Amino acid sequence: MININNNNPDFLYDLIVIGGGITGAGVARDAALRGLSCLLLEKGDFASGVTSKSTRLIHGGLRYLANFEVDLVAESLRERAILRQQAPYLIHPMPILIPIYKEDPHGRAIMSIGIHLYDLLSHEKDIPHYFTSNRVKTLGFAPHLNQNGLTGSAMFYDHQIMMPERLVVENIVSARRAGAVLLNYHRVEKIEEQGNITVTAKDVLSGGTKTFRSKVLVNASGPWIDTVRQAGDINERKIIHPTKGIHLVLPKLSEQALFVTSRDGRMFFIIPLGAYSLIGTTDTEYRGDLDEVHAQKADVDYLLTESRRVLPGMNLAKESILYTYAGIRPLAFSGASESKISRKHRVIKEGRTGRIITIAGGKLTTYRNMAKDTVNAVCKALGRRAECVTDKQPLPGGLPVSYEEYMREAVPELASRYALPIETVRHLISFYGARAEEVLEIARKEPSLRAPISSDSRDLYAQVLFGVREEGAKTLSDIVLRRMHLGISAGRGDQQAEKIAALVGAELGWSDEEVKHRVEEFRVDLDKDRFCLKG
Known part of the structure; x- marks a missing residue:
């Protein structure tokens, strides 16, 4: 060092x-x-x-093949394989269904060729191969799909990272x-x-x-x-061409992830996110304040309208949206349209x-x-010569054995040793890897921190102190929204804000006034993600 x-x-x-x-x-x-x-x-x-505003996928970028960016897709798939090795606790395979309709610009044959190329570029032999399906089989995978004009589908595998x-x-x-x-x-x-x-x-x-x-x-x-x-x-x-993308978080619509074509030709995802569903993203030019990027009513209406078209029986309403988030893509090239930019x-x-x-x-x-x-x-x-080792050096949460073996053997042992439910231990490992044991040690030393924070999540109060002591968190938003699963749950820690703030305040030496200020600041951040849903 x-x-x-x-x-x-x-x-x-x-x-x-x-x-x-x-x-x-x-x-x-x-x-x-x-x-x-x-x-x-x-x-x-x-x-x-x-980073916190993405679609939460580690993927090759199937749609980039339509722009003939084979080298970008190949690079992405190589990096996906390295990430899967280094952080299998964070990154998990996800089967994604592409429904194909008569009016879609790419029919079943063309889609099959594209996914076959995608499959060939991936060198991960443990990932199931793609396949195409007829209309009947497609509805078996996703029975809520719009049946009008549906001709079939293609299924491929990518990976989700619930908390990038x-x-x-x-x-x-x-x-x-x-x-x-x-x-x-x-x-x-x-x-x-x-x-x-x-x-x-x-x-x-x-x-x-x-x-x-x-x-x-x-x-x-x-x-x-x-x-x-x-x-x-x-x-x-200027060298950056910023485009904005927004996402909607709702109660879970389906266990099946979808990658669908909108009427204007753009593609977006409807994917499970734990107990919820994530819909996104948009891709529009942005010229506003880079520090105040939020979903607008038009963005929300666009995604809702297109999602209703694909899932007509789900009664998707603005009132069902739990919250939104929006971010900027810092693109280094320009293009004829936002979705075509490299x-x-x-x-x-x-x-x-x-x-x-x-x-x-x-x-x-x-x-x-x-x-x-x-x-x-x-x-x-x-003028230095030094080789890159990040493809070989494990991340701090890296596991000593395969993910499957670690979950099979370490989870029951840790649950027994720390007297916590198996599902709680499994939950902690899925976000901290082998570092979960450090969180469990805090809970052991301070029994009051063993308690779950909310019914929305299996997060423990011990994670709050771990975020402050070991991960550089300095505000409530840092801890809840960027260190813990609680931040992507339905309530997002709103009802527990005072208790979390008191815990952080004691650790960081906040005055009563600052504790109150930090809670207010946190709720302002939450309100920004819900503002476009009001009225």
Whole structure:
């Protein structure tokens, strides 16, 4: 591990990473594991931007084949295989049905060819092969489908990650263990390139200002890439083409995941999300405030209208929507229409000496490869030779044996040792992997923290303290929405906010007034995801 004195303003890092989403966290982990001294600065919480607003899939991107981006799909499927090995507790296979109708632009034969190619590009032999079905068999898989014009379907397998935020946390913890310094709630205000690079950042929570120095700077700030470039007075030409995507969360509609074609030719998912269903996403141009991205009434109406067309008997109403969420795709290319814009990534050398490196575009599934390409560029700028090891190095929650064996043998043993229900232990492992035992230890030492927080989730109060002590959480939204399953449940921890805040306040030394303020702040965040549903 690298020994870094975070309090020394004269310390010269090999690199500073700006952005604490999946890309920035991946870059920090890769760099630290190669032995580089690394500082990561994130203006909000880790995973509070794009990563937490995705469709929660680790997938190859079947629809990208329609754009002839075979290389992107092949890259995505290779990375999916690596992620499945490293985090089988977070990522699970999901059969996805594509219903095919007479009016669809791609018929059953063309769809079969596309999925066959998708199948060939995947080297994971344990995943079932795709198949097509006639109308009768299709209705057996999904009896609520609209039968008018239905000619059949295609079934293929991809993977769901219920909480991509947990994957970011895994990378953050791994980077920290390898010696990186990672600071959330530090907003970069100025970048100066004079010999080395000087970064001035504001501590958003305390209001203080800090200065850091590095040899190389990596801009991994997603939608805010051009904002960061402005802070460094870098080329005024914008390189990010932002598009907005929204999602709806409802009570579960079906156990069968669907990938359907809308009337305007765009495709969207209706997939199970635990006890709920997730509908999304849209893909529209965005020119608004990057810090205030929310679903609008028109977005909700679009997804509801198209979902009703596909599932006419489900009585889908706006009133049944539990909440929404929206985010920005930081696309690095332009295109004729939003849905046709490439999801490939670009590594761009900028600044006077090429030591400001911007990583733009890409997708959740390919984050590790994006980080690898970025750190390769960093090493070249530093004149260092160091191989990437992130495809071999386990994540902190990595299991000592196969997922199936661990769940079969470790779950009963842990449940017995900690006197907790088997389903609770299984639940914790599905989000923390082998680190679940650290949560269980907190519950053992402090018995009051063994209690479930809500009937909506199997989360325990012990996870609240674990999020603060081990995972950098500093607010209620950090803990509930980005560290715990409770944040994607129906109630989202609203009714338990005061009790959670009291627990966090005691840990972080909050005054009674600050506890009250943090609860109010949390409820404002929840209201933003429900505002478009009012009236």
